Amino acid sequence: MSTWGKTADGTSVPIYTLSNGQLEVRISAYGAHLVSIKAPDKTGKMADVILGSDSLQTYIDVPGPYIGAIVGRYGNRIALGKFTIDGKTYQIPPNNGPNALHGGPRGFDKYVWQSHEVPDGLELTLVSPDGDQGFPGTLTLKVRYTLKGSTLRIDYTATTDKATVINVTNHSYFNLRGDDAADILGDKIEINADKYTPTDAGLIPTGELAPVASTPMDFRKPEVIGARINDDFQQLKLAGGYDHNWVLNGKAGTLRVAAIVADPVSGRKLTVETTEPGIQFYTGNFLDGTFMGRHGIPYKKNWGLCLETQHFPDSPNHADFPSTLLKPGETMHSTTTFTFGVVK
Numbered sequence: 162m163s164t165w166g167k168t169a170d171g172t173s174v175p176i177y178t179l180s181n182g183q184l185e186v187r188i189s190a191y192g193a194h195l196v197s198i199k200a201p202d203k204t205g206k207m208a209d210v211i212l213g214s215d216s217l218q219t220y221i222d223v224p225g226p227y228i229g230a231i232v233g234r235y236g237n238r239i240a241l242g243k244f245t246i247d248g249k250t251y252q253i254p255p256n257n258g259p260n261a262l263h264g265g266p267r268g269f270d271k272y273v274w275q276s277h278e279v280p281d282g283l284e285l286t287l288v289s290p291d292g293d294q295g296f297p298g299t300l301t302l303k304v305r306y307t308l309k310g311s312t313l314r315i316d317y318t319a320t321t322d323k324a325t326v327i328n329v330t331n332h333s334y335f336n337l338r339g340d341d342a343a344d345i346l347g348d349k350i351e352i353n354a355d356k357y358t359p360t361d362a363g364l365i366p367t368g369e370l371a372p373v374a375s376t377p378m379d380f381r382k383p384e385v386i387g388a389r390i391n392d393d394f395q396q397l398k399l400a401g402g403y404d405h406n407w408v409l410n411g412k413a414g415t416l417r418v419a420a421i422v423a424d425p426v427s428g429r430k431l432t433v434e435t436t437e438p439g440i441q442f443y444t445g446n447f448l449d450g451t452f453m454g455r456h457g458i459p460y461k462k463n464w465g466l467c468l469e470t471q472h473f474p475d476s477p478n479h480a481d482f483p484s485t486l487l488k489p490g491e492t493m494h495s496t497t498t499f500t501f502g503v504v505k
């Protein structure tokens with residue numbers, strides 16, 4: 162552990178390095194961000210495989226793309242920032258057009274978390290007070306990052322003292338080429354999902370679970386990301402690329418493969434497993450170059466891809482989506498793993 166810097170109010174921010182010879186991971190207590198993951202290519206050369214900066218100030222000054230952050234209390238969008246629990250309506254201040262995104266204006270990515278080392282990793286804790294960004298209940302969230310072999314595992318645990326909603330995820334942008342050397346359009350991705358949740362123009366799910374078959378959303382077999390991204394398909398036009406939630410096959414609550422990405426040039430391969438019911442595959446469509454990466458590359462459109470394991474966006478307003486409600490006495494537990502390898 163070392164001190165990375167200070168926030169504007171003078172709070173000092175620890176940064177940690179986890180390393181086991183196969184992976185090297187840096188994690189900041191500011192927003193529980195994954196700041197760097199280094200993994201080997203097919204020749205054994207280690208390089209950064211997520212976007213990031215060595216400067217805490219860059220994360221503070223350019224929070225918009227949520228690079229590497231833990232997002233919450235509610236990852237992705239809530240329509241008009243409004244939802245109802247037990248007949249009472251709650252309002253999150255809109256911060257994405259009329260909608261609330263990633264927990265509202267001051268989401269979990271903008272707090273300094275408590276942190277301490279645990280065997281093989283790090284545990285970060287955030288206590289979000291009752292009424293934080295309009296959400297009910299004091300919510301205690303623990304995020305535990307651990308390294309085992311070539312796997313980085315993330316465990317999320319949360320409790321509350323009033324009924325609330327929760328949907329937390331990690332917002333890393335993967336770039337398997339290494340050290341930000343190219344965009345991600347040449348990567349191949351496979352997503353273990355027969356259906357996805359189409360959205361309206363504000364990227365709010367319409368409520369439909371649409372089949373991926375015969376559309377550019379079909380990644381049941383590995384496909385090159387850029388091959389169909391500019392197809393004349395309304396859902397891609399609305400989002401400027403891929404920015405959708407896929408409904409994962411298999412039983413939510415059990416760890417199963419969600420997605421596999423591979424870069425044919427470096428040979429690096431990432432397998433994502435999760436207990437969550439969905440995954441947001443986002444091709445960095447809104448990256449606009451304002452976040453300057455550590456290798457001197459400003460991050461522009463398609464420079465990284467997010468694989469945000471999650472409950473579906475706007476679930477509090479869709480009774481038939483898997484529930485994001487958390488009640489006092491219950492514990493929310495969710496696990497996601499990122500395993501790095503090489504293509505054979």
Ligand code: BGC
Nearest residue numbers: 225226227237404441443447
């Ligand atoms: C959303 C995008 C958004 C991005 C960064 C993703 O989870 O789906 O629409 O631009 O996060 O905020």
